[in-house]
Amino acid sequence: MAQPELINLNSLEGRLLFAVPKKGRLLQAALNLLEGADIQFKRENRLDIALVKNLPIALVFLPAADIPTFVGEGRVDLGITGYDQVQEHDAGVRALARARRMSNDWSPKPDQKPQGCETVIDLGFGACRLQVQVPAKGEYKEGKDLIGKNIGTSFVHLAQEYFARLELEQEGITDTALIATRKLRTKIIELSGSVEAACALGVADGIVDLVESGETMKAAGLKAIDTVVETSAILIKSKAPSNPEMVNLIAARINGVITAQKYVLCQYNVPRASLAEATKWTPGKRAPTVTSLEEEGWVAVSAMVEKKRIATVMDELTKVGATDILVLDIHNTRSS
Numbered sequence: 314m315a316q317p318e319l320i321n322l323n324s325l326e327g328r329l330l331f332a333v334p335k336k337g338r339l340l341q342a343a344l345n346l347l348e349g350a351d352i353q354f355k356r357e358n359r360l361d362i363a364l365v366k367n368l369p370i371a372l373v374f375l376p377a378a379d380i381p382t383f384v385g386e387g388r389v390d391l392g393i394t395g396y397d398q399v400q401e402h403d404a405g406v407r408a409l410a411r412a413r414r415m416s417n418d419w420s421p422k423p424d425q426k427p428q429g430c431e432t433v434i435d436l437g438f439g440a441c442r443l444q445v446q447v448p449a450k451g452e453y454k455e456g457k458d459l460i461g462k463n464i465g466t467s468f469v470h471l472a473q474e475y476f477a478r479l480e481l482e483q484e485g486i487t488d489t490a491l492i493a494t495r496k497l498r499t500k501i502i503e504l505s506g507s508v509e510a511a512c513a514l515g516v517a518d519g520i521v522d523l524v525e526s527g528e529t530m531k532a533a534g535l536k537a538i539d540t541v542v543e544t545s546a547i548l549i550k551s552k553a554p555s556n557p558e559m560v561n562l563i564a565a566r567i568n569g570v571i572t573a574q575k576y577v578l579c580q581y582n583v584p585r586a587s588l589a590e591a592t593k594w595t596p597g598k599r600a601p602t603v604t605s606l607e608e609e610g611w612v613a614v615s616a617m618v619e620k621k622r623i624a625t626v627m628d629e630l631t632k633v634g635a636t637d638i639l640v641l642d643i644h645n646t647r648s649s
């Protein structure tokens with residue numbers, strides 16, 4: 314039986330490291346993006362590193378929550394994760410800086426690489442909201458009603474900052490710099506999953522958790538009273554990537570795939586006299602392509618249109634006299 318090829322660390326030499334969620338909600342959409350960007354790899358069973366066959370890249374499969382740390386510290390060059398995870402990581406970095414300042418242990422190394430990650434593209438999937446939730450039939454109406462109570466969450470740092478801000482507001486303190494040094498009256502309880510069960514089980518008075526369809530929240534007898542972060546999946550890069558050209562190439566490819574998913578190509582024929590009216594509905598990304606038809610007084614138009622607008626656009630084009638309207642899927646796209 315053929316043995317799987319083991320990856321030794323030397324084979325990562327010279328390769329751009331690209332972190333991908335190893336499981337969960339973002340995994341499949343991230344894999345689809347890689348396929349669309351022609352990033353070819355074979356992931357061996359149980360191995361969290363895969364060498365890309367056609368580019369000098371290695372994929373590293375990591376928990377979505379850890380990806381901002383690896384990218385932020387420059388251990389990995391690029392990553393796909395949720396904006397919520399980046400925000401939680403950044404809030405954690407602020408909390409650590411505050412703790413170190415308070416204990417006078419603040420000694421940045423002079424040769425340290427720039428830390429932190431930058432958002433390259435909003436990937437347009439994995440949209441949900443990090444919300445403050447309370448029992449639907451309970452007495453809590455707004456975030457500030459939970460001050461001094463027990464809050465269950467996996468997003469401890471964002472929850473800490475959220476309640477620090479509310480506590481300061483309640484005390485009439487406007488200096489937001491104090492959010493970072495606040496000793497909270499509200500108790501934040503870290504939970505790693507099934508957070509929605511915390512209220513019913515008496516562990517928490519309220520929770521801070523993700524809501525997508527709202528089904529989990531409803532089933533747990535909870536309602537949302539505030540939003541901490543609106544999130545979707547993003548492509549992030551380190552502030553000091555090992556190969557900036559390769560980062561740009563991957564970003565351009567992924568951007569092309571995302572744009573292709575968002576747009577369709579709309580083609581139609583229209584009398585030249587109605588062209589101005591018709592192209593108001595199909596201005597294209599830069600400008601529509603207009604070509605003359607063999608038939609006198611007619612032109613053919615081709616333009617990219619956002620998928621979500623296409624039905625309305627077709628209705629309006631018909632009204633202004635366009636005919637032979639075709640809508641085509643776009644497989645990939647690239648613009649500078």
Ligand SMILES: Nc1ncnc2c1ncn2[C@@H]1O[C@H](COP(=O)(O)OP(=O)(O)OP(=O)(O)O)[C@@H](O)[C@H]1O
Pocket residue numbers: 336337338339376377378394395396397398439440441505506523524525526544545546
């Ligand atoms: N309905 C949803 N619930 C949770 N996360 C979602 C949802 N929709 C999109 N996401 C995104 O997916 C990211 C990863 O969440 P997910 O729960 O799938 O991760 P995970 O690695 O399986 O973590 P865990 O083991 O804690 O469940 C979230 O941070 C968020 O950005």
Ligand SMILES: O=P(O)(O)OC[C@H]1O[C@H](OP(=O)(O)OP(=O)(O)O)[C@H](O)[C@@H]1O
Pocket residue numbers: 505506507508509522523524525526527528529530
């Ligand atoms: O609004 P909805 O569409 O119902 O989605 C939200 C739920 O999905 C996530 O949990 P997940 O299923 O990832 O499991 P977990 O509770 O173990 O994190 C999140 O923590 C919510 O519980």
